[in-house]
Amino acid sequence: MTDEKKQAVIALKTCRGQIEGIIKMIEDERYCIDVSNQILAAQSMLKRANKLILAGHMNTCVRNAMQSDKDVQVKTDELTDLISKLLD
Template structure:
């Protein structure tokens, strides 16, 4: 496993723990702003994990595709992901 994937996995595991904590906060009827702040922190970790995975994909899969003259398909995949990230 390369460094980007290792970091993404760690961010996802941390986010999982945060989400479990958020669920408990809601069950315990904690202050809404505190819950919201924890949700924002979890979202930031998910975004970080996604960017690490995308960086790994570009550095390996996309690079290899271009070296083998099939990069256009990979560009379309990346554009589809960027559309989801930017527009939604």
């Protein structure tokens, strides 16, 4: 497992804990703004994990495709589609 993936797993596990905490906050009828702030924190952690996964993809899959001159267009199309989703 690459360093990026290890860090992404840590971020996702942290996010899982945050989500469990958010659910408990809602069940305990905690203040809505506090709940919303925790949701924003979880979203931020998900974004961090996604950035790490994409960095790893660029450093491995895309680099390998470019070096072997195989599937370069496929990898480029995948990234273009993903960037479109991120910008929506």
